[in-house]
Amino acid sequence: MLPYFGQLKLKDITAKRYQDALNDLKDQGYSDSTREGIHRTSRMIFRKALEFELIKKDPTEFAYLKKDKKTIEQLEEEEVPKYLEKEELALFLKTAKEHGL
Numbered sequence: 001m002l003p004y005f006g007q008l009k010l011k012d013i014t015a016k017r018y019q020d021a022l023n024d025l026k027d028q029g030y031s032d033s034t035r036e037g038i039h040r041t042s043r044m045i046f047r048k049a050l051e052f053e054l055i056k057k058d059p060t061e062f063a064y065l066k067k068d069k070k071t072i073e074q075l076e077e078e079e080v081p082k083y084l085e086k087e088e089l090a091l092f093l094k095t096a097k098e099h100g101l
Helices: 015-027 032-051 072-077 086-099
Strands: none
Touching: 015 032
């Protein structure tokens, strides 16, 4: 968040500015998990600032992360990971034990 707020004082960061920064991260192509980590860290910082009475209101309190909703067609196109069935796994483990790597 430094590129967005590095030159501002904590008290000058508003809820709108914070939400705009989160939205911009999405527009820049950051993954959902990366943005969630950034948001979580920012919330910790602002909660500590509240605790130390550096700010009166937490701008991250009602912020949310926008996520893309996938269509049924997009979900159907995704490749499903392949897992071994219970019997296949048992055979694999038995074979690995008997013959090693």
